[in-house]
Amino acid sequence: MINVTDAARTILARNDRxxxxxxxxxLYPFQWNWDSAFVSMGFATFDIDRAYQELERFIQGQWNNGMFPHIIFHVPSDSYFPGPDVWQTDQCHSKKPLTSGITQPPVFGMALRFLYETVLATGRHDMLARTHTLFNAALRSHRWWLEARDPDKRGLVAILHPWESGSDNSPAWDEALVRVPTTTKTEICRQDTKHVNATMRPRNIDYQRFIHLVEVYRECQWDPIKQWSHAPFKIADVQMTAILARATADLIWMASQLNLSDALGELFTMHQLLINGLNSRWNQHIRGFVSLDLISGKDIEKPTQTCFIPLIALELDSYQRKFIQEEIERWCQGMVIGIPTTAPFSPDFESKRYWRGPVWAVINWLIADGLRKNQLKELATIIEGNTISVIERAGFCEYFDPITGEGLGGNTFSWTAAAYLVLRR
Ligand code: 9WN
Known part of the structure; x- marks a missing residue:
């Protein structure tokens, strides 16, 4: 019988292009931003050269202004919509490869530290030049985040499209999305529902709004200043900010390891700003951190996984620790596998639909990491153990039904394989 670790490596090899x-x-025939960062950590558990390569291929798509796009279209494929013809970013960013025009959570900096720690542990000092190149790309992307997505210096970075969040179909975006018109000039040719059951995916009306947003930003010629002022959807997202804050702390660690003292001051300032911003988002009613709708000015008080992600960046006080522990335990009660991406007691909970309840291995990986950082090691170990077990039972699926433990979405998923390799090591 093939062992599961070998099976995980085989998935990564099979999805290697x-x-x-x-x-x-x-279902997803291109290179995706945060997927690749997670995947590089998976590779680092057995092939450090290939791990570096993953990030190196990714930065080929970095924009001149520093943005890391959410999709890199290295080679054409018609099995995904929207493709490069809809994004039309080549008119403003002529560099190859073609890319989408929005971004995704900046796990890159976290991944780079993970890879470099592996290099240090194995004594591969020949990786220094490669590390420097990746560090510089990461630093430029963090600068872009602060300039383009927090121009008012709140210490919270905003998403302008649900796809940027990585948790595209989360109920957290529902109220804000209703304000986005459903009209589109582009013909919507969904491909996703040819690969997976439509009842698990976003609805057609959501897609109309997703594409409407792409058209608005395309008309801004992907200029960050114009986009900021024309955006019909603008949310200061705590999940995004937390990942950026944590990745910034990881870059600080890297800069001290690599003796890059010039970068340190700037990174410390960035980090402090983000930590202050995140701390201001604690919500006692939700017993977690909440995002802010920058158009309505309202807090988004929806119980989704985003409320727990700031643990990866913050040091909680003892009350917050207690509340968060109780809350995660409450969400997991009666579930075959936690942590659901929407609380099961919420009216928005759907156990099989994209980001409205199912469990993602990479989200568990992040939350467990945050729990460990906050001295909640026992709970972290339970979550990690359950994640490993569900993958062993159901396979390397895209996500899992928390009520039944069934594997759903795409099969043979790279980031699920990577999560398995990292959590199992
Ligand atoms: C849009 C690739 C990506 C993940 C996202 C996930 C899903 C795309 C989609 O797939 O998003 O980017 O078409 O639904 O929500 O987190 O990066 O795995």
């Missing part, structure tokens, strides 16, 4: 990895065959 020559130095970069697709999230899964068919």
């Amino acid at each position: 020559g130095g970069y990895t697709v999230p899964t065959d068919g």
Whole structure:
């Protein structure tokens, strides 16, 4: 019988397209931003050269202004919509490869530290030049985040499209999305529902709004200043900010390891700003951190996984620790597998639909990491153990039904394989 670790490595090899990895065959045929960062950590557990390559192929798509796009279209494929013809970013960013025009959570900096720690542990000092190049790309992307997505210096970075959040179909975006018109000039040719059951995916009306937003930003010629002022959807997102804050702390660690004292001051300032911003988002009623709708000015008081992600960046006080522990335990009660991405007691909970309840291995990985950082090691170990077990039972699926433990979405998923390799090591 093939062992599960070997099976995870086989998935990564099967989804390898020559130095970069697709999230899964068919459904997602390109290189995705945060998927690749997670995947590089998976590779680092057994092939450090290939791990570096994943990030190196990814930065080929970095924009001149520093943005890391959410999709890199290395080679054409018609099995995903929207493709480069809809984004039309080549008119403003002529560099190859073609890319989408929005971004995704900046796990890159976290991944880079993970890879470099592996290099140090194995004594591969020949990786220094490669590390420097990746560090510089990461630093430029963090600068872009602060300039383009927090121009008012709140210490909270904003998403302008639900796809940027990585948790595209989360109920957290519902109220804000209703304000986005459903009209589109582009013909919507969904491909996702040819690969997976439509009842698990976003609805057609959501797609109309997703594409409407793409058209608004395309008309701004992807200029960050114009986008900021024209955006019909603008949310200061605590999940995004937390990942950026944590990645910034990881870059600080890298800068001291690499003796890059010039970068340190700037990174410390960035980090402090983000930590202050995140701390201001604690919500006693939700017993977690909440995002802010910058258009309505309202707090988004929806119980979704985003409320717990700030643990990866913050040091909680003892009350917050207690509340968060109780809350995570409450969400997991009666579930075959936690942590659901929407609380099961919420009216928005759907156990099989994208980001409205199912469990993602990479989200568990982040939350467990945050729990460990906050001295909640026992709970972290339980979550990690359950994540490993559900993958062993149901396979390397995109996500899992928390009520039944069934594997859903795309099969043979790269980041699920990577999560398995990292959590199992
Ligand atoms: C849009 C690739 C990506 C993940 C996201 C996930 C899903 C895309 C989609 O797949 O998003 O980017 O078409 O639904 O929500 O987190 O990065 O795996």
